[in-house]
Amino acid sequence: MAAVTAQPVLLAATPAAWVEEALRRWPELLTDHANCEKKAASTALALMFAYPEDRPLALALARLAREELRHFEQVQKVMNALGVPFTRQRPGRYAHGLRGALGSADPGRKLDLLLAAALIEARSAERFALLAPRLPEPLAGLYGELGRSEARHY
Ligand SMILES: [Fe+2]
Ligand SMILES: [Fe+2]
Numbered sequence: 001m002a003a004v005t006a007q008p009v010l011l012a013a014t015p016a017a018w019v020e021e022a023l024r025r026w027p028e029l030l031t032d033h034a035n036c037e038k039k040a041a042s043t044a045l046a047l048m049f050a051y052p053e054d055r056p057l058a059l060a061l062a063r064l065a066r067e068e069l070r071h072f073e074q075v076q077k078v079m080n081a082l083g084v085p086f087t088r089q090r091p092g093r094y095a096h097g098l099r100g101a102l103g104s105a106d107p108g109r110k111l112d113l114l115l116a117a118a119l120i121e122a123r124s125a126e127r128f129a130l131l132a133p134r135l136p137e138p139l140a141g142l143y144g145e146l147g148r149s150e151a152r153h154y
Contacts, residue, residue, distance in 0.1 A: 007121050009154070019130050026139065029086045029131075032074040034126070035089060043117060051076035051110055064153065071146055078142050095120060121154035 022029050046064035079086075096118065102112040119153045128147030130138050 010126060011117060014123070014127055014130060019127075019134070022127070022131060023134055027082075028087075030075060030079050030084050030139075031087055032081075032089060032092075034072055034079065037068050037072035037075055039095070040120075041065045044068060047113060047117075050113075067149065067153075071149065074142060074146070078138055081138065086117065118154050122151045125151035125154055144148065 040065075048061045048065075051057055055139040095116075098116045102116060125147050128150060129141040132143035132147055137142060146148045
């Protein structure tokens with residue numbers, strides 16, 4: 001699957017060292033991933049509340065939030081199957097850093113929020129496509145499937 005080249009919005013590719021580290025620390029990867037799926041659903045809901053007058057957007061985001069919550073459930077299921085315990089994580093700097101670049105008011109902020117979310121989805125799709133072929137089952141199947149979803153979201 002040539003998913004890496006399918007995300008032309010990303011100006012830099014994920015470094016090979018990141019992939020190796022993520023493969024080595026796969027339980028931590030899953031924990032972080034579950035958190036990210038939860039955040040994706042929560043971001044979709046926050047956008048629905050921020051722009052309630054945009055009904056087509058609200059419907060698309062409602063579908064997205066449900067799908068991201070299903071992803072969360074899928075990751076949890078794999079974590080349970082593989083015996084990965086829940087651990088609290090520190091907030092990441094990535095999304096916070098992206099948010100710092102957004103306009104603070106509309107017009108403009110709505111588009112910025114959607115673009116930032118698209119970048120996050122594109123990065124996820126790129127990384128899942130890099131990880132899937134290197135992982136054993138059931139992780140390979142999980143990352144293969146979710147990578148295709150995130151590519152569509154982006
Ligand atoms: Fe997702
Ligand atoms: Fe997504």
